[in-house]
Amino acid sequence: MADANQEPKSAQLQLWDEPAAPVVQLADAEGYERRQxxxxxxxxxxxxxxxxVAEDARMRADMRVLWLHPDPAAPDGVREAFxxxxxxxxxxxxxxECARCPEEGPLLAEEFAADSAAGKVPAAVAEWLAGRGWHLANGALLCPNHHQG
Structure with missing residues (x-):
């Protein structure tokens, strides 16, 4: 016979003797800010x-590509654009692109693209690339990962 003072037995095993910790909801916690x-x-x-969402992902990928345009405000100048x-x-x-590895540089637009069609880097673009560590070695364009020499 069951004792009248005993709690009814649960079919579920009790693993801890202490009560469960209260669940804290982050939305109610002081100082919590919703993620923007x-x-x-x-x-x-x-x-x-x-x-x-799909266009957003595509647009973000497209805008990681740097384009170089001739700068109409400066002769022999370069204008960067995304x-x-x-x-x-x-x-x-x-x-x-680098001749030794898959490193890609900027895309060339307008006259720069036409000038590069013969496999040569336009002078203004070569100067811009040199300022960012690129260099020409025996006619081959090398990225900053390859030391000149």
């Missing part, structure tokens, strides 16, 4: 904003 959602991607060149797929230059595009 990331801002929608916006192209710095055309100011277009992503309209969907573009989304909607405002990327549609004409010929040249690329810069």
């Amino acid at each position: 959602s990331r801002a929608v991607a916006q192209c710095p060149s055309c100011r277009r904003k992503a309209a969907s 573009h989304c797929q909607h405002c990327q230059p549609r004409g010929p595009v040249g690329d810069t």
Whole structure:
């Protein structure tokens, strides 16, 4: 017979003798701030904003690519730009890449692309690249990971 003062036995095993710790909800905790959602991607060149999550991801990937344009304000100057797929230059595009590894440099637009079609780096672009550690060795373009010599 069961004792009248005993609690009824549970079918579940009790693993601890102490009561469970109270659950603390972070939303109620003092000083808790809700995480801010990331801002929608916006192209710095055309100011277009992503309209969907997929477009946001694509736009962020596109805008990691640096483009070099001739600078109309400075003869023999270079203008840096980042573009989304909607405002990327549609004409010929040249690329810069290391001859020894898969390191890619900026893409070349407008006259720079036309000038690089023969396999040569335009002088203004070569100067810009040299300022960032790139160099030419026996006609081959090398990234900053490869020492000159």
